[in-house]
Ligand SMILES: CC(=O)SCCNC(=O)CCNC(=O)[C@H](O)C(C)(C)COP(=O)(O)OP(=O)(O)OC[C@H]1O[C@@H](n2cnc3c(N)ncnc32)[C@H](O)[C@@H]1OP(=O)(O)O
């Protein structure tokens with residue numbers, strides 16, 4: 001195996017979730033969202049948080065004003081303002097957007113500059129010399145105002161291919177004017193890892209500290225970032241959960257975890273790295289962008305094991321099927337139960353739920369039951385509560401809080417204030433047999449009301465149970481309305497959430513089974 005490169009003396013993790021991340025389609029951050037995300041990023045221990053472009057829009061200006069007014073107290077990170085080099089033909093000191101950068105009152109400013117000759121001619125509509133003057137003038141003005149200046153050289157990799165001498169000239173102009181770090185940007189995201197080293201090495205000859213900013217258009221943003229690190233950059237830019245323009249940016253958590261756990265570089269402390277999963281989820285919650293379960297290191301499935309052969313080896317040693325310990329990034333190993341399970345999955349899942357399934361015959365019998373039920377359409381992968389009820393049945397450990405004797409539901413086109421459906425449920429609760437009628441909008445709502453009413457005297461806890469999600473899918477396409485359906489129900493009692501599954505050719509029957517299991521599991525585990 002190749003020796004790991006040595007860590008540079010100084011290394012920057014630079015987060016641009018609040019600027020480039022916010023350039024993602026569908027993502028809109030308020031000032032308050034930005035303040036929350038900045039605090040979360042600071043908890044992760046990144047060195048720099050790029051907060052946005054002051055002067056470009058009222059929200060970003062307000063964000064920097066709020067930060068300057070003391071609403072953002074950062075313990076680790078330095079807040080950075082982003083902006084462009086001055087306008088063509090202007091003086092930096094007179095350019096309102098450059099002035100807005102100074103007014104943002106951050107110690108660090110990151111400027112974007114053109115480095116591709118074609119962009120200078122066609123986008124800026126100016127000369128190559130004027131672009132060099134724009135870079136030098138703006139950097140000098142801002143350093144003269146006492147700021148540390150980083151320069152993002154846009155389209156550097158494509159620019160280097162088209163006109164290497166000019167692309168390097170822009171890096172030199174920034175460095176000579178006082179830029180502390182020049183960040184080579186793969187703005188169009190078209191690079192591949194094998195192409196990175198040569199370009200970074202050419203820029204290294206200039207003698208300024210270099211950084212990298214990669215977009216993910218070839219699916220290689222993280223790999224390209226690491227290739228640039230191998231070639232000597234000491235500053236990496238990225239975003240939480242890989243948000244960003246088009247296909248996004250390098251995922252900064254993946255980059256940082258790779259550098260910390262694979263290279264052993266101290267880019268984050270152990271304590272900070274262990275917050276990675278919660279940081280990723282917190283940003284997902286604030287941005288309202290659902291987390292990607294298959295995200296490296298921090299995704300829900302990143303350490304989830306489904307195949308029987310994997311589980312049987314994991315029983316011996318989890319590291320046999322894991323590239324690292326999930327706890328290091330604040331994640332957990334999860335054992336999935338499905339028709340691909342063997343005894344080991346069932347035993348490990350049993351351990352997780354507090355069952356001793358070490359008896360081989362018992363584990364084998366439960367595995368067979370699971371496989372048959374999965375064949376019938378059940379899916380226990382996410383329905384942990386139904387799986388636990390199955391385990392309790394199979395191990396004679398189920399003392400049901402109630403037993404249903406009969407249920408019935410009618411739906412009509414007559415809608416009253418109570419709804420359009422009426423259900424009757426008859427259950428045995430302790431020694432009593434209780435029959436109740438419930439009304440509701442739709443059959444499941446009516447059944448829920450009837451069951452809740454039948455149970456509430458003996459089990460007042462049911463009052464806290466609330467259905468939070470309901471998913472139904474047809475199991476075999478090609479059938480018409482007689483297809484078998486699977487229903488998954490998520491329930492909460494305000495403290496815990498659990499998922500149950502029901503299957504049938506009748507959607508109401510399948511829904512009832514999932515609802516019944518939800519109440520049974522909720523009451524059983526609350527009593528326990
Ligand atoms: C690669 C990146 O992702 S960099 C970050 C990009 N982010 C953003 O663009 C989001 C924020 N941007 C904005 O709010 C607006 O584009 C603003 C406020 C910056 C400018 O808005 P406007 O003045 O209306 O100009 P508009 O957006 O149409 O065009 C950009 C102008 O900046 C010029 N420009 C582009 N890059 C640079 C640069 N590096 N240095 C100086 N000027 C530049 C363009 O040539 C164009 O000039 P023109 O007005 O003379 O044609």
Ligand SMILES: CC(=O)C(=O)O
Pocket residue numbers: 020112152153154155185186187188213215
């Ligand atoms: C600066 C930047 O966001 C880019 O070049 O992609």
